[in-house]
Amino acid sequence: MKKLRIVQIGCFEYVHAFHIARGAAELGDLFEIIAFVEEDENRRKPFIDSGLFNGVPFLPLEQALELKPDAVFVETREEDLVKYATLALERGFPVHVDKPGGEDHEEFCRMCDLAKQKNLPLSVGYMYRYNPSVLKIKELVKQGKLGELLSVDAHMGACYTDKKMRIRIADFKGGMTFYLGCHLIDLVTYFLGFPDKVIPLNGKSGAMDVDCVDTGFVAFEYKKATSFIRTSAIEVNAGGRRQLTVSGTDGTVSVLPLERPCGNGFDECVYKIALDKSTPYKDNSTTYTSNPYKRYEGLLRAFYSAIVDKTPLEYTPDYEKRLHETVLKACGIE
Numbered sequence: 001m002k003k004l005r006i007v008q009i010g011c012f013e014y015v016h017a018f019h020i021a022r023g024a025a026e027l028g029d030l031f032e033i034i035a036f037v038e039e040d041e042n043r044r045k046p047f048i049d050s051g052l053f054n055g056v057p058f059l060p061l062e063q064a065l066e067l068k069p070d071a072v073f074v075e076t077r078e079e080d081l082v083k084y085a086t087l088a089l090e091r092g093f094p095v096h097v098d099k100p101g102g103e104d105h106e107e108f109c110r111m112c113d114l115a116k117q118k119n120l121p122l123s124v125g126y127m128y129r130y131n132p133s134v135l136k137i138k139e140l141v142k143q144g145k146l147g148e149l150l151s152v153d154a155h156m157g158a159c160y161t162d163k164k165m166r167i168r169i170a171d172f173k174g175g176m177t178f179y180l181g182c183h184l185i186d187l188v189t190y191f192l193g194f195p196d197k198v199i200p201l202n203g204k205s206g207a208m209d210v211d212c213v214d215t216g217f218v219a220f221e222y223k224k225a226t227s228f229i230r231t232s233a234i235e236v237n238a239g240g241r242r243q244l245t246v247s248g249t250d251g252t253v254s255v256l257p258l259e260r261p262c263g264n265g266f267d268e269c270v271y272k273i274a275l276d277k278s279t280p281y282k283d284n285s286t287t288y289t290s291n292p293y294k295r296y297e298g299l300l301r302a303f304y305s306a307i308v309d310k311t312p313l314e315y316t317p318d319y320e321k322r323l324h325e326t327v328l329k330a331c332g333i334e
Contacts, residue, residue, distance in 0.1 A: 010076030017075035023296035130298025147250030157238030174331020175213025266292035
């Protein structure tokens with residue numbers, strides 16, 4: 001089995017830099033990280049302290065790319081993601097880049113068009129795409145078990161007590177809708193397509209005297225459907241109630257929680273499937289708990305297959321462009 005040699009650009013603490021590198025290390029038969037690019041000593045520290053990357057050097061960008069890796073991971077600040085992903089694509093490297101890709105839509109589109117022109121895999125780090133409950137819903141939709149879809153509603157939040165984190169969120173016009181809500185918008189648009197209208201109702205609590213958009217609520221209007229996403233930076237137990245509901249004319253699937261730690265770095269998800277319409281005021285759903293899984297394994301395996309086996313990624317550059325446009329609209333950025 002071919003092992004892909006990876007250069008990772010960026011070890012930024014507010015993205016999934018460590019998690020994606022650890023995920024690759026745990027798939028050691030598929031990936032080998034051969035160099036990191038990160039000038040900030042503080043950002044290097046978690047990678048060094050983990051012991052997972054002993055012997056992997058931190059190199060200047062050009063020196064790292066001269067190693068001719070098989071692919072590049074880009075895990076910098078959101079503002080720089082597209083710049084470095086584009087540079088890697090220009091050099092001919094397949095790219096995995098963290099989400100959502102900055103606030104400049106034209107720049108994002110150029111990156112996607114370049115990947116398409118060069119026929120290079122471009123993977124964007126939306127972590128719920130390979131969640132077991134999401135995969136199950138995809139299967140039910142494909143089989144027609146849910147009928148015509150009517151709504152996709154999703155919650156994803158956190159309770160940040162670190163003022164530095166709130167200051168970081170303030171860097172984005174859309175705040176939490178940009179930072180976390182993008183994951184939920186990806187789910188809405190995957191199942192329902194792109195909306196006719198996006199209605200942002202994002203707000204600010206003023207907590208800790210930081211002027212940031214820390215509560216997000218966005219509605220999506222379709223010809224025959226409506227949906228919403230909600231996110232927060234100040235909600236107690238927000239992590240415990242990250243959830244997704246997909247409802248159609250013939251059935252509903254409710255996932256709560258979307259992820260639940262179950263030990264040794266594994267998660268599980270709990271979901272209910274209801275396909276019986278005979279008793280409208282009774283909960284006649286069946287509850288399932290997924291097998292334990294690693295959050296980034298499916299994403300990384302799909303990226304590997306796209307490079308080695310030439311299996312096309314399910315999420316195309318054209319989809320990524322329209323998703324990015326929808327995320328910006330949800331943030332109030334036209």
